[in-house]
Amino acid sequence: MPSHRVSYDLAEAPLAHGEVAIIGAGPGDPGLLTLRALSLIEQADCLVYDRLVSREVLALASPRARRFYVGKASRCHALTQEETNALLVRLAREGRRVVRLKGGDPYIFGRGGEEAEVLIEHGVGFRVVPGITSAQGCAAYGGFPLTHRDYAQSVTFVTGHCKGDGDLALNWASLAAPHQTTVFYMGLANAERIRRELQYHGLPADHPVALVERGTTPEQRRVITCLGELVETIEREELRPPTLIVVGEVVRLADTLAQPVAEEAAFIEGAALERIAL
Secondary structure, eight states: OOOOOOOOOOOOOOOOTTOEEEEEOBSSOGGGOOHHHHHHHHHOSEEEEOTTSOHHHHTTSOTTSEEEEOOEETTEESSOHHHHHHHHHHHHHTTOOEEEEESBOTTSSSSHHHHHHHHHHTTOOEEEEOOOOHHHHHHHHHTOOSOBTTTBSOEEEEESSOGGGOOOOOOHHHHTOSSOEEEEESOGGGHHHHHHHHHHTTOOTTOEEEEEESTTSTTOEEEEEEGGGHHHHHHHHTOOSSEEEEESGGGGGHHHHHHHHHHHHHHHHHHHHHHHHO
């Protein structure tokens, strides 16, 4: 059977020389990339990319495109944010078509807003392409929703660490309110503080928590625990960044909603094996 390439016509102006596209690459699975992101990646002369952008996404660019790694981990930055800002401005002023690739969505804990401010300050044209954020991807691939009429009428995304490793000063009383889901990005280092504050402000020790490590990738791990055992679970399972901490009653649906996905995957795998046998 002949293969067919998906065609797309986005009716969008091509990426101009000297322009920067700030693009959300999604949470890891290259299949979650948007068509607009793909179109611009294919046009790029330069890719400036973060630690969580998958190799599969990078491979979609032209082999001739220059690649600049500017990844950041806790206390370990390939470039500082100021150096990354300067790099984007320099490449644009050289007349390059620049794609700034970020894991998840660039405007949700991705520093995309800071970079856009710098580009405006230096008169550099840019456009922004949203991406599926890590919270959406990890929840869906982890087998539970972020909202549900019976369990959570709101969802809150929270950064689990502060600029310059400052104190994690959050509205804990609001985060501990019932009937909501709270997603902590980059929260492993402050897991004890998260557990303590949420319990102090009213959430019970048995309140459900999901930990999703490297969500949507082949290395994904999903661990279900409770608030009172959050720290011990992280240590026992040796979870490492990137791991999302999802707090809320929706987590109770994880096994129920994940099961049909597992059955479908098993069916597809069995069907593939049957075709091979034929």
